[in-house]
Amino acid sequence: MINNLSITYDPKDFEDRIYHSWEEKGYFRPKVDPNKKPYSIVLPPPNITGQLHMGHALDHTLQDVLIRWKRMQGYETLWQPGTDHASIATEVKVVEKIKEEEGLTKQDVGREGFLQRAWKWKEEYGGRIVEQMKKLGDSCDWSRERFTMDQVLNDAVIEVFLQLYNKGLIYRGNRIINWCPECKTSLSDAEVEHEDKNGFFWHINYPVVGMEGKYVEIATTRPETMLGDTAVAVNPTDERYKDLIGKTLMLPLMNREIPVIADDYVDSEFGTGAVKITPAHDPNDFEVGLRHNLPQLVVMNDDATINEKGGKYAGLDRYAARKEVVKDLEELGLLVKVKDHTHSVGQCYRCNTVVEPLTSLQWFVKMEPLAKPAIEAVRNGEIKFVPERFSKVYLHWLENIRDWCISRQLWWGHRIPAYYCQDCGEVIVSKEAPNSCKKCKGSSFKQDEDVLDTWFSSALWPFSTLGWPKKTEELEYFYPTDVLVTGYDIIFFWVVRMAFSGLEFMKEVPFKHVFMHGIVRDAEGRKMSKSLGNGIDPLEIINQYGADALRFTLLTGNSPGNDMRFHVEKLEASRNFANKLWNATRFVLMNLDVDNIDRASVEANFTTADHWIMSRMNQLIKEVTENMDRFELGLAAQKLYDFIWSEYCDWYIELTKPRLYGENQENRKTVQYTLTYILENILKLLHPFMPFITEEIWGTLATVKGDVIVSPWPQYNEGEVNYKAEEEMNLIMGIIKSIRNVKAEMNVAPSRKAKMAVLPSKAEVGEIIEGAKQYFFTLANISEIQLVDSKEEIPADSVSIVAEGAEIFLPLEDLIDFEKEIERLEKEKQKLEGEIKRVVGKLSNEGFLKKAPEKLIEEEREKQTKYQQMLDTVLERLASLKGKA
RNA sequence: GGGCAAUUAACUCAGCUGGUAGAGUGUCUCCUUGACGUGGAGGAAGUCAGGGGUUCGAGUCCCUUAUUGCCCACCA
Numbered sequence: 001m002i003n004n005l006s007i008t009y010d011p012k013d014f015e016d017r018i019y020h021s022w023e024e025k026g027y028f029r030p031k032v033d034p035n036k037k038p039y040s041i042v043l044p045p046p047n048i049t050g051q052l053h054m055g056h057a058l059d060h061t062l063q064d065v066l067i068r069w070k071r072m073q074g075y076e077t078l079w080q081p082g083t084d085h086a087s088i089a090t091e092v093k094v095v096e097k098i099k100e101e102e103g104l105t106k107q108d109v110g111r112e113g114f115l116q117r118a119w120k121w122k123e124e125y126g127g128r129i130v131e132q133m134k135k136l137g138d139s140c141d142w143s144r145e146r147f148t149m150d151q152v153l154n155d156a157v158i159e160v161f162l163q164l165y166n167k168g169l170i171y172r173g174n175r176i177i178n179w180c181p182e183c184k185t186s187l188s189d190a191e192v193e194h195e196d197k198n199g200f201f202w203h204i205n206y207p208v209v210g211m212e213g214k215y216v217e218i219a220t221t222r223p224e225t226m227l228g229d230t231a232v233a234v235n236p237t238d239e240r241y242k243d244l245i246g247k248t249l250m251l252p253l254m255n256r257e258i259p260v261i262a263d264d265y266v267d268s269e270f271g272t273g274a275v276k277i278t279p280a281h282d283p284n285d286f287e288v289g290l291r292h293n294l295p296q297l298v299v300m301n302d303d304a305t306i307n308e309k310g311g312k313y314a315g316l317d318r319y320a321a322r323k324e325v326v327k328d329l330e331e332l333g334l335l336v337k338v339k340d341h342t343h344s345v346g347q348c349y350r351c352n353t354v355v356e357p358l359t360s361l362q363w364f365v366k367m368e369p370l371a372k373p374a375i376e377a378v379r380n381g382e383i384k385f386v387p388e389r390f391s392k393v394y395l396h397w398l399e400n401i402r403d404w405c406i407s408r409q410l411w412w413g414h415r416i417p418a419y420y421c422q423d424c425g426e427v428i429v430s431k432e433a434p435n436s437c438k439k440c441k442g443s444s445f446k447q448d449e450d451v452l453d454t455w456f457s458s459a460l461w462p463f464s465t466l467g468w469p470k471k472t473e474e475l476e477y478f479y480p481t482d483v484l485v486t487g488y489d490i491i492f493f494w495v496v497r498m499a500f501s502g503l504e505f506m507k508e509v510p511f512k513h514v515f516m517h518g519i520v521r522d523a524e525g526r527k528m529s530k531s532l533g534n535g536i537d538p539l540e541i542i543n544q545y546g547a548d549a550l551r552f553t554l555l556t557g558n559s560p561g562n563d564m565r566f567h568v569e570k571l572e573a574s575r576n577f578a579n580k581l582w583n584a585t586r587f588v589l590m591n592l593d594v595d596n597i598d599r600a601s602v603e604a605n606f607t608t609a610d611h612w613i614m615s616r617m618n619q620l621i622k623e624v625t626e627n628m629d630r631f632e633l634g635l636a637a638q639k640l641y642d643f644i645w646s647e648y649c650d651w652y653i654e655l656t657k658p659r660l661y662g663e664n665q666e667n668r669k670t671v672q673y674t675l676t677y678i679l680e681n682i683l684k685l686l687h688p689f690m691p692f693i694t695e696e697i698w699g700t701l702a703t704v705k706g707d708v709i710v711s712p713w714p715q716y717n718e719g720e721v722n723y724k725a726e727e728e729m730n731l732i733m734g735i736i737k738s739i740r741n742v743k744a745e746m747n748v749a750p751s752r753k754a755k756m757a758v759l760p761s762k763a764e765v766g767e768i769i770e771g772a773k774q775y776f777f778t779l780a781n782i783s784e785i786q787l788v789d790s791k792e793e794i795p796a797d798s799v800s801i802v803a804e805g806a807e808i809f810l811p812l813e814d815l816i817d818f819e820k821e822i823e824r825l826e827k828e829k830q831k832l833e834g835e836i837k838r839v840v841g842k843l844s845n846e847g848f849l850k851k852a853p854e855k856l857i858e859e860e861r862e863k864q865t866k867y868q869q870m871l872d873t874v875l876e877r878l879a880s881l882k883g884k885a
Numbered sequence: 886g887g888g889c890a891a892u893u894a895a896c897u898c899a900g901c902u903g904g905u906a907g908a909g910u911g912u913c914u915c916c917u918u919g920a921c922g923u924g925g926a927g928g929a930a931g932u933c934a935g936g937g938g939u940u941c942g943a944g945u946c947c948c949u950u951a952u953u954g955c956c957c958a959c960c961a
Contacts (some may be wrong), residue, residue, distance in 0.1 A: 008923075133906045194958085201961090220961065227897070233961095267960055275961050344958085390888065396888075396957070440927045488956090523897090525954090544895075557898050557909075562890080562957090566895065569910050587920030630901075638899070661919085737927085743915095744927045750916065778918090838905065848943030856904060863905090 009582035011546025019134055027709050028139045030076040032477045039075035040478040041067060042462050044486045048122050049093050051101050052132035053530060054520040057538040060138050061551045063485045065633055067139055068688035072713040078478050083126055083145035087413040087454035088183055088350050112409050117410050121748050137198040137547050137691045146465045148457040156464035157414045157457050158431055167427045169366045174285040177360050177405045182302035182353035185409040186362050188453055189402060192346040192355050201341035205334045206232060207255060209248040215250055219271035219335055221343050224322040225309040229258055231277040233288055236262035238273050250336050254311055261292050280359045293559045296359050304356050359582060363407040371398045375498040376496040377509050386515045386631045387561045389487060397492050406453045413451030421444050459497035462510035484511040493710060515631050518563035525565055536566055548690035549575035550614040555637045555689060577641055579695035582648050585697045588675045590661050595702045602670040609655045610674045611725035616647055617678055622716040624685055637689050641884045644682055676703050681714045732772045735808060738801045739780040745824055748812060753783040757794050757809040761857045765805035802873045804866055818881055825878050839864045
């Protein structure tokens, strides 16, 4: 069965068909097979709100390459897919939709109504991205697709919460948190983005009680928070304020008395050396407040307007209040000065609203005990980052970690399993609502209104998707996963949290490697974003260029962990590469007239060219595999590109033509064998990178069985490596190139046939050239080759080429331009002189001779004689030409 | 204030453990050769950011400076 391929490569013809056939045949579904080694990757679950973007395309391509490669290597490979409920992101979208379609708010529809609509939203849109992933070729086990709010995963979340709570690692407390007034929820530290902004430093005088005319000058960037001041702090060693410690100040505007306290936290050098303390609205002040037992006065509502504690400013938005406060202080003559000041402002990572630090009753995870093993796992190499440098980022974060605020004032997510006794207020943490209060025996309970941080559930992803807390056989078999592939922007949110969760609940790291990639930027290097409108839709690209071209583009030309720019030109190059392979296959198919050729029947007939390509093939197998082992996927892809295009297509295929078109059937058969053999191996090696085209082409080969996706990864065979054949071919190819080059430089039409005389300085070189004469005829347009043993026999008006071990003459008679030829040889001379100078320099260096490896010195010596000989030939030739010109 | 990248041909980027600088695109010249013009052949193009150092030998290791970008940080 020999199929024909269409003249032009059009991925649309087959990509979907191929994908469906893979799926139908169940190739993506591993079995738990104790006789085989497992290899597993969990997909970073995309948000259900998301559409596939270039970031996913890159992330998924890397994973798919690894999975396909390992599958071919014979592992039971699981690529575990799924989606994330993305608490805030989804809630915002659903709220928008309700407003748009029904004109109602979240409160209008109520919790139940809201959740109903959110689930409906999930059913409708949550699957979009999965369909898009299939277009890319992702070979996930879709039968195991999970969602972070599935029953099983939900059970895992509750179980984790209970265990941590019972261990005292989850607690509820009134602590300072980041509050987003827009999303109206608390945020973890990781969810706050800091940005330097221009602002002001307001210097304000606080009058000292009982000392008329005496003030303490403080400086602040957020004057409105003074409404909640409960002290002013100075450094205990600060001479300026020593006498005031313990005295009382009158808080302006509020007319409340507050103490002057001493605390090391205050830097005397900074500002005025006196700091207003607002424990309820600043993380540092909070700490100071705890140390000095200061009251916490929250002066804001959840929408960042001033509350009733803010006196006359109640009801004003925080920024309006700021203006008023400043204005009033000025009127009172208490505003000393205003200075420009840039400071970092925290913003919500979802809506960019400036976050307000405030104290609030929330749930927290105590981080220190959990962080320790996670730090250790990276230090001792159980978890390895690729590239290694990211382990620093990871460690630094964990070493300075603070407790994790996990409660969110949202509805979409895992509801906190805490119940409050309506009679005595007792908190009971349990899977289900309790029947009676263990303290007062009351029977009326209310569940905590809050849900958990969305990252709480994703932290469990590597084991919750495998069925934990049940001890499933999949969990046993596939955990820990082999590698986590994700962007460096998600280390804190996710990588860190999976690491400590895995270690806490599975007592084992969740992954052995963390393979980090960067961001896909637009052609100008800007981040792709909705607001800039510079996003490139992978689906459109796939539609236009094919998934294989997109994948190849994302894989090549960048190194792990670095950002990359997306250029259409590169995409075209990838597509052209696919087209090249497509047409090379067409060539092979066209010239194939026997279905199955036994290697033993042709091997004796192998020529140098055959040995050469076999040798190169095997070295390619070795190198590509080694690159893959080191996660150097881009290098591997680049090597495949070079081999296929330059060595297989440009040279080998051309070299086979004389034999293929010749009369000798044995030669034909031999070449047919090698052509297909190499092609098969190419398809295998390239399959992880370009799965569709390789599978499509594979299907047209009569020599293979089954599908390339499950074919065994090629094995390096040292016996096929043949350096002699490589050297000979390099010589032949080098001379052919020189002939072409000479013709081009002498303005001789390439099609013009030329005779060629060879004067070998080494006998074997003459034999090699003689043996390869067919190649010179077809690839260099030589009409006749004559071996000579002296210059006498060579026509005077010849162009000469100096090769290693031989001088080649092309009598071009009428066409020869002596001036030009001299010029060309002068260049040649200069080049050789340069080389000799370098080699001689090295060899006359005593240090080099003493310390460099023997092998290298030997090589340099050989080069010296070689170049010297070539130079002599060139000089001789020049002398004789100059005599004529 | 710390930390991390990047700086290589006109452009975008590779370059593993130190041993004569590579690719793609662009550019120039030529080619309707029976796989492919989404092609073929040939060419030009780089004091590897600057300065030190280690070494027989540095794009590659160390120090330093500059520029750019990113991350982290409670200096009000």
